[in-house]
Amino acid sequence: MLKTANPAAAAKGPQPLAVAFRTGKAWAGNMLLAIYALLTLYPLIWLFISSFKSNQDFYGKPFSLPSEWQVENFTKAWKVAGIGTALTNSVIVTAAAMVLTLFLGTLAAYVLARLQFKLKGPIMALFVLGMLIPIHSTLVPLFIMMKKMGILDSHLALILPYTAFELPVAIFVVVAYLTSVPKEVEEAAMIDGNGYWGIFFRIIFPLAVPAMATVAILAFLRFWNDFAFALVFINKQALKTLPLSLSIFSDGFGTDYSLTMAAMAIAVIPTIIIYLIFQEQIMKGMVAGAVKG
Numbered sequence: 001m002l003k004t005a006n007p008a009a010a011a012k013g014p015q016p017l018a019v020a021f022r023t024g025k026a027w028a029g030n031m032l033l034a035i036y037a038l039l040t041l042y043p044l045i046w047l048f049i050s051s052f053k054s055n056q057d058f059y060g061k062p063f064s065l066p067s068e069w070q071v072e073n074f075t076k077a078w079k080v081a082g083i084g085t086a087l088t089n090s091v092i093v094t095a096a097a098m099v100l101t102l103f104l105g106t107l108a109a110y111v112l113a114r115l116q117f118k119l120k121g122p123i124m125a126l127f128v129l130g131m132l133i134p135i136h137s138t139l140v141p142l143f144i145m146m147k148k149m150g151i152l153d154s155h156l157a158l159i160l161p162y163t164a165f166e167l168p169v170a171i172f173v174v175v176a177y178l179t180s181v182p183k184e185v186e187e188a189a190m191i192d193g194n195g196y197w198g199i200f201f202r203i204i205f206p207l208a209v210p211a212m213a214t215v216a217i218l219a220f221l222r223f224w225n226d227f228a229f230a231l232v233f234i235n236k237q238a239l240k241t242l243p244l245s246l247s248i249f250s251d252g253f254g255t256d257y258s259l260t261m262a263a264m265a266i267a268v269i270p271t272i273i274i275y276l277i278f279q280e281q282i283m284k285g286m287v288a289g290a291v292k293g
Contacts, residue, residue: 047268051261058257073262077249081263085238086245091270093155093241094223097162101219102212104163105170110204112171113178114186124175130168139232146233157233158241162223170215177211178204213278220274224267242267 050058051073053066061067077083112124142161146152151160185207189199227243234240246267249260 044268047261048265050257051265053258053261055256055258058261070258073258074266077259077262077266080259081245081248082237082240083242083245083263083266086240086242087266089155089239090224090242093158093162094220096155096159097166097223098216098219100159100163101166101170102215105167105215106174106205106208106212107200108167109171109174109178109208110200113175114183114204127168127171130165131172133165135165136228139228143232152233153236153239155239158223158226158229161229161233162219162226166215166219166222169218173215174208174211177208181207217275217278221271224271 046063049065050062052069052071053061053073054068054070057064057066057068108127112120112127138161143152146157151157181204185203186199189203194202225243226241227247230241230244234244246260246263249256249263
């Protein structure tokens with residue numbers, strides 16, 4: 001005959017060995033995550049520490065704390081590189097390109113995700129194909145085109161290419177997200193008397209905020225850190241963006257690393273702020289499109 005389980009043993013709950021194993025597993029997982037976080041954050045920590053060093057400290061003790069904290073590095077870097085002007089130009093170009101990318105990308109994604117028409121497939125394929133074009137291979141034709149249009153050495157020389165090259169990514173991300181939004185929401189809005197524009201601005205645009213946040217941070221990183229387009233299309237000192245201003249500390253004879261690190265620390269702060277603001281929405285946008293609602 002089969003023996004029945006001992007009720008007393010069952011009442012005792014998990015054995016100490018099993019509990020210890022689960023605790024050790026959780027502890028090991030947390031340690032691995034902590035190590036990964038440290039490895040990820042260390043370059044940023046090293047950058048900020050190095051921005052307070054003198055050149056002698058930077059070369060002699062690259063991985064230690066400064067012998068003397070050089071706070072004046074930031075004021076010198078700000079004045080020498082004209083970071084105030086460069087920061088203003090970067091904000092103008094990045095903000096304008098982001099607004100255009102988000103609006104046009106979301107509008108195009110709404111049409112491609114919700115409306116049915118004959119050329120829908122080829123148009124979507126064309127936008128996806130745009131993601132495969134090497135951006136820097138277009139520098140020469142874009143330069144010639146902008147010279148004929150007379151918009152070189154202007155903010156438009158950066159805003160228009162930034163928007164054009166980021167639109168395929170924006171459309172791809174937002175289309176994937178909108179597939180998880182039930183169509184009944186739009187049908188209810190149409191019954192209430194909304195047209196396509198009303199549905200877009202009152203329903204689709206607010207619901208697409210998580211996907212738009214993902215697009216916004218990706219676009220911000222590309223626009224804010226771009227060097228090649230700004231170098232080719234901008235020659236006026238008054239219009240130079242932040243990446244161009246950082247190159248002033250390096251010449252054919254050497255690099256002033258103390259001022260370079262201070263300027264880079266200033267330049268990276270807006271990126272950190274933008275990520276902290278949008279991080280929750282970014283996580284939602286990354287996973288929402290993968291689940292059909």
